[in-house]
Every structure is written in structure tokens, then in C-alpha cells.
Amino acid sequence: MPKPTATAGSNVGSTTPESVPALVDELRASFDADATRSREWRIGQLKAMAKLLEEGEEELTKAVYADSGKSPFECKLTEIALAKQECYDFIQELDEMMADEAVGTNLFTAPAESVIQKDPLGVVLVIGAWNYSILLALQPVIGAIAAGNSVILKPGSYSVNAGDAIERLMNKYMDTSTVKCVTGNRHVTSALLECRFDLMFFTGSPYVGKIIAQAAAKQLCPVVLELGGKSPVVVDKSANLEVAARRLVWGRFVNCGQTCVAPDYACVHADIAERFSALLQKTVKDFYTENPKETPWFARVINDSAFDRLKKCVDDSPDRLICGGQTDKSQRYIAPSIFDFKKDWSAFESSELMQDEIFGPLLPIVTYDDLDAQVVPFIRARPKPLAMYIFAEDRAMYDGLLRKTTSGGAIVNDCMVHLSNPDLPFGGVGDSGQGSYHGHKSFDTFSHRKSVLKRGTALDSAFWFRYPPYNNTKMSLLDAAFNMPLNFYFRRAAHFLGDKKNLLILLLIAFIVKQQRK
Numbered sequence: 001m002p003k004p005t006a007t008a009g010s011n012v013g014s015t016t017p018e019s020v021p022a023l024v025d026e027l028r029a030s031f032d033a034d035a036t037r038s039r040e041w042r043i044g045q046l047k048a049m050a051k052l053l054e055e056g057e058e059e060l061t062k063a064v065y066a067d068s069g070k071s072p073f074e075c076k077l078t079e080i081a082l083a084k085q086e087c088y089d090f091i092q093e094l095d096e097m098m099a100d101e102a103v104g105t106n107l108f109t110a111p112a113e114s115v116i117q118k119d120p121l122g123v124v125l126v127i128g129a130w131n132y133s134i135l136l137a138l139q140p141v142i143g144a145i146a147a148g149n150s151v152i153l154k155p156g157s158y159s160v161n162a163g164d165a166i167e168r169l170m171n172k173y174m175d176t177s178t179v180k181c182v183t184g185n186r187h188v189t190s191a192l193l194e195c196r197f198d199l200m201f202f203t204g205s206p207y208v209g210k211i212i213a214q215a216a217a218k219q220l221c222p223v224v225l226e227l228g229g230k231s232p233v234v235v236d237k238s239a240n241l242e243v244a245a246r247r248l249v250w251g252r253f254v255n256c257g258q259t260c261v262a263p264d265y266a267c268v269h270a271d272i273a274e275r276f277s278a279l280l281q282k283t284v285k286d287f288y289t290e291n292p293k294e295t296p297w298f299a300r301v302i303n304d305s306a307f308d309r310l311k312k313c314v315d316d317s318p319d320r321l322i323c324g325g326q327t328d329k330s331q332r333y334i335a336p337s338i339f340d341f342k343k344d345w346s347a348f349e350s351s352e353l354m355q356d357e358i359f360g361p362l363l364p365i366v367t368y369d370d371l372d373a374q375v376v377p378f379i380r381a382r383p384k385p386l387a388m389y390i391f392a393e394d395r396a397m398y399d400g401l402l403r404k405t406t407s408g409g410a411i412v413n414d415c416m417v418h419l420s421n422p423d424l425p426f427g428g429v430g431d432s433g434q435g436s437y438h439g440h441k442s443f444d445t446f447s448h449r450k451s452v453l454k455r456g457t458a459l460d461s462a463f464w465f466r467y468p469p470y471n472n473t474k475m476s477l478l479d480a481a482f483n484m485p486l487n488f489y490f491r492r493a494a495h496f497l498g499d500k501k502n503l504l505i506l507l508l509i510a511f512i513v514k515q516q517r518k
Helices: 017-032 039-055 058-068 070-099 135-146 161-171 185-193 207-218 241-257 270-288 304-316 345-350 371-380 395-404 439-447 458-464 471-482 484-497 499-517
Strands: 101-105 112-120 123-127 150-152 180-181 199-203 223-226 232-233 263-269 321-324 337-340 362-368 387-391 409-412 447-455
Touching: 017 123, 017 150, 017 180, 017 185, 017 409, 039 058, 039 070, 039 161, 058 070, 058 161, 058 321, 070 101, 070 135, 070 241, 070 439, 112 409, 123 135, 123 185, 135 150, 135 161, 135 199, 135 439, 150 185, 150 223, 180 362, 185 207, 199 207, 207 223, 232 241, 241 263, 263 270, 263 371, 263 458, 270 321, 270 337, 270 362, 304 362, 345 362, 345 371, 345 499, 362 371, 371 395, 387 395, 458 471, 458 499
Parallel strands: 123 150, 123 199, 150 180, 199 223, 232 263, 232 387, 263 362, 337 362, 387 409
Antiparallel strands: 101 112, 112 447, 321 337
16 A cells, blocks of 8 residues: 555544543453453454444445445445454354363473463554455454454544444444544544554554554554555466456456555566457456446545556556556546556566556556566565465466465465455565454454463472472483473373373373382
8 A cells, every 4th residue: 555645534533632542541441341351242242243234234335435436346245245254253153262272281380281361452453444444444343352352443544434434333333332433534543543552453554554563662562564565466378368367357456456465567478478468458348348437347546646646657658558548537537557568677667657556457567588587586676565466277387486485475366365265364474564364363363372371289299309409319300301302292192182181191100200209
């Protein structure tokens, strides 16, 4: 996501900066009173969120359309359906997620029960993004609720209508003493960052992500940053070109290209470059007609500043344009556009299109001859992207490329759909973010995995050698207790059998040690 403009978050909203500390204090008081820890509260709020999404769907889709022109169908496909699934999954699996997790016990601490207890972190701040204003606001909130936290949500600043709709619906359906939504300008955001939280969760640009991280560092608050970057696409000569064209065009132009994991640029093998270029152009027309401006399936850029930035990219490379290029500032419309740089890697690299994450309906493509000599060094030389997309039927090719590059996530033979799988953690690496969420990973992200060792007192005399005064005999027994192979296999066995079932074995060991003392 690009750096925000000076007018970012100019919407006044319903919350004043002065009221923010009291709102956070109320959430802290609710958490300290254990209002959010019980299974009943968590299930109740998850069901309330599911009801919000079901009964508020029309209001939410209309608000999103008012902000960006995204169709109700696309909003349901890419946002509401995923949030509903997250609610359903947590309701079904919450007991399993909340349960203590048994782990192995080492020889020195045996007999004992070793478990990992999942504690809620406390009061968490979620700052959503404007481009998927429903999903990127509510999905982290769902995970935070499931983990037993109090939550305050600040929706994305540019998506004013969606933010207002979310606030109205949350006030209607959610327990507002434990789950709050605030809207307002950047001064409200600044006031939030001055408050003490137990986790800050932010989705947006690397520029603002650094500001969030600095604010969190002042209070040693953990932070999750879901950012973005220039996610590359590599199209191998072995690819199914028709499928690749459809999936790439959909991934690049859905939501008018304003997606953090959208394919940002494409590197296409020389053997199939001309044919693939023609297929891309045909697919754009198939999806969006000869006049995409009139189709209900093509959205608009979010504001005039975004339009001006993207228009500059279009005007910078007119001789490379093979599809689209039309613009209309009165509608914030930029046609789905493709730029073909052929084998001119120098012009491709220096173009305005390649200076920052595009975040709009523009796709630059470049042709390569040698994957290892051209594409791999090019990707490695840039900040690690949020995603990597490879179209190939050659397994050796795509397995090799996956091993040679680093990205937050990756897909072979598709774009973006990995984020719909709740069993795949979603997050970036390096400049594209830190931390991850979705599904079970969201529960872990919003929980503290507390290590708990539960010991009895009856067999303390069996481990007399741990206490001073020390002598050579005690040193020998200590060496035996910390024997590395013995400890390794003992922990594995203890984990396999279950800690409580090890008591007889440990009693036998204690008996032998006691006999040696006589």
C-alpha cells in the first residue's frame, strides 16, 4: 500500500481525540474484571459478529460501493464471505483452541505435568485498511475476540462510508463494554497510539507501519504489521497460458487493483511472451467488455490523490501500453491497463510503475530468457514481497523458484486465493510485514502461550542431589539427570504417553536413585 497523503483520515468521524483514553480505560476495566475470558462470552460475541455480517450485509455492501464502486458481488466474494467463515470456524473449534496443550516433561523436573496455557493478551488495538474495509477491519477483531481479549477497532480512514457502517453495526450487535469501534481523523489515530495496549494490529502501508511500530516500542507493546509490497508473478513456458491469463487478470484488476497481495508485475518467459500478451488483452475484454468504464464489475480508485499517482504511472510509459490507458478523474476511473516492456529490463526497472507498489489497475510485464540470471536476482534485490505467484506445470521449475526467493506467501498457478484458506497463516516478511493471522494462527497471535509446569511435592527426597552442599556423588547424579540423549528420548516418551501416565515410570526411577543412596 502506498504512503498516505497529507489529507489521509480527514474525516471527523464520531470520536474525538480527547475521548479516546476513557474508551480504552473502559475496555481495560472490563478485561480486568474477567468479562472476556469465559467461553460463553467468546461464543456469544462470535455469534453476534456472525449475525452482524448476515443481517448487515446489505448495509455493508452499499457502504463499500459508495466508497470505491466495488460491486456487491465482489464485496461478498472477497470480504463478507471470508469474515463469515472465520466466525463459523472459531465457533466450531474454540474448545480445542482454548484447551491446554500438553507437552513433554524432562527428566530433571519429572514427575510433573507440562502444559501450554493460552491466555488472552488483554486490550488490543486493531487498525483496519480502506481497500478491503470490511474484511481487514473485522477479521482481526474476530480472532481477538476468540482469544478472549477486549478490542478497540479503528477502521480504515479513506473508506468513510464503510467505517461509519461498521461502527453503527458494532454498536448495535456487539458488547460495547468489551468491543468498541471508533471512527475519526488521524488525530484520533494518534490519540489511540498514545494509549497503553497489549497488542497493536495494523494493516496498511510500510510508511504508517513504521509509525505504529515506533509508538508500540515506547511501551514495549507487541505489534503485528500487515503491509504489502511489489508481489511478482513469474510465467514459465510450461504454464497453462489460458488459465494463467484468467487468474492473473482477475488477481490484478479485482477491486480496481487495490489489494495488498495483488500481482504487481509479471515476468514472462520469452518462448510464450507474445501469445501470453495477446491472451491477457483478450481476457481483459472478456471480463470487463470493450468499455470497462460501463461495467458494474470494475471498481474505482479510492480518491483523487490515488488517481493522480496512478495517472502519473500511465503517462510515464505511453509507448509500452498495449491495453487500456483511459482515465476520467471525475469518476476516479482508470481503465485496466497492461504495459509490455518486452526485453527492455532497463526501461522496465526505471519506469514509474516499478518505483513503488502500484496499488491500482495497472500491470507491467517484462520478458525473460534466463530465470536464474534475470528474474531471481531482480526479485532478491528488492524488499521481500507479501506474495509470489508462479504459473508453471514444471514442478522442478516452481519448486526451485520457491526455494530461491522469500515472500510472505506464495501460490503456484493462481493469485491471491491463498488468503481464503484459514489453515494457511497470512502475513508478510521484512518490508511486507511481521506477524501473521487467519484461522488458528489468529488465536495464537492474540494469545500468550504461557508455559506451565505443575509438580507435586511427594518425591522431593528422590532428587536430593539438587540441593547443597554438593559433592562428587551429587555431581555424577546431576550429570545423569541432564544426560542429553536420555533427556531427549524421555521428553519424547513423556509427550507420547501423556504426563499423567508417566507416574509409575518416574516412581521406579526415584526408587532406584533412593536405593543408590543407601
